[in-house]
Amino acid sequence: MTLNAHLSALKMPKAFLPSLGVIATGVLLMTMQTTSAQAAGQYYNCANANGCKLVSNKYWTSSHTKTQYPVVLVHGANGFNRLFGVLDYFYGIPETLMSGGSNVFATKTSAIHNSEFRGEQLLQQVKTISAISGSPKVNLLGHSQGGIDIRYVAGVAPQYVASVTAISSPEQGSKTADVAMEELQLSETSLVTQALLPIFELLGGSLDIGSGIKVQEQDGWQTLQALSAKGSAPFNAKFPAAMPTSYCGQPADTEVNGIKYYSFSGIGQITNGLDPSDYLLAATGLAFAGEPNDGLVSSCSSRLGYVIRDDYKMNHLDSVNQVLGLTAWGQPDPKTLYRDQVNRLKKANL
Known part of the structure; x- marks a missing residue:
């Protein structure tokens, strides 16, 4: 009819x-x-041994964080990507970014090693991510030592990198590492070193297993050296892009080799009395002798490229929304800071 x-x-x-x-x-x-x-933002869990596995996808109704290039999250020392398939290192952050249209990849490198070693592992995963996504470049966001690792990738393979964002990263070393080496009079061959470092390396191997991959090479001494002020100097001489020329100076460059550089960090240690890790960070923060710090990293050492802010009310673990979202009351939600930064990347056509 x-x-x-x-x-x-x-x-x-x-x-x-x-x-x-x-x-x-x-x-x-x-x-x-x-x-x-309702196109779906996607979240992948990546590791050297297993490539990248889709964890989840989520339909989105806004494109607030829909960047041109994928978002790659890089953990710090003693880090993981998704522990035992349940706990994300960047707690709740991949889901927040997915809801705005991001494609998110969480990487996994050796938990305990220096940034050139970890950076080379990361580079291999970036190449895999590029192949999976079909994107020639990625946006790298690294927390703590991860914010140094991503500088390595940008330095040796800039063709894969659209932007670098360092989050609470000890770009010029951590005084906590300095004090540990001085007080314990550590050397690579000392008895104290020989006793302590295997414990850290065992922890690193456990985190690899918990992340669902075989144990990668761990080196506690290399990590301690890399995170000290003295040990960070040779790395910064090799990879000076977007770094300040003095310890407490501001970076002069925000874009190098076509790569945009950003950083943000916080100050304070006890930000939520219910979080037991805050009290540990209060102890490690004593090494800074009153200099503004987040328990492990000073504001001055965290600066790279365009400094968004270096005085958010958040400690070192708050900056990845840990532990389990117990962060400062009445302050910007860490997830919002990531969302705002990825939106900033979107607006820069990245």
Whole structure:
């Protein structure tokens, strides 16, 4: 039966036909818009041994964090990506970014090693991510030592990197590492070193296993050296891009070799009395002798490229929304800081 016949049967005037056409067109357009708006942001868990595995995807209704290039999250020392398939290092952050349209990849390197070693592992994963996503470049966001590792990748393979964002990273070393080496009079061959470092390396191996990969090479001494002020100097001489020229100076460059550099960090140690890790950070923060710090990293040492802020009210673990979201009351939610930064990348066409 034709449409005219249907209209006659329903005793509807033929003049109503154009109206039906308009309605049908409107419904089609709304359907197309809904389909477009509900494209899924994706979250992948990546590791050297296993490549990248899709963890989840989420339909989004805004494109607030829909960047041109994928977002790659890089953990710090003693880090993991998704522990025992349940706990994300960047707690709740991948889901927040997915909800705005981001494609997110969490990487996994040796928990305990220096940034050139870890950076080379990271580079291999970046290449895998590029192949999986079909994207020639990625946006690298690194926390703590991860913010140094990503500088290595940007330095040796800039063709893969659109942006670098260092989060609470000891770019010029941590005084906590300095004090540990001085007070314990550590050397690579000392008895104290020989007793302590295997414990840290065992922890690193455990985190690898918990992340679902085989144990990678761990080296506690290399980590301690890399995170000290003295040990960070040779690395910074090799990879000076977007670094300040003095310890407490501001970076002069925010873009090098076509790569945009950013950083943000916080100060304070006890930010939430319910979080037991805050009290440990209060103890490690004593090494800074009153200099503004987050328990492990000073504001001065965290600066790289465009410094968004170096005085957020958050300690070192708050900056990845840990432990389990117990962060400072009445302060910006760490997840919002990531969302804002990825939106900043989007606006820069990255």
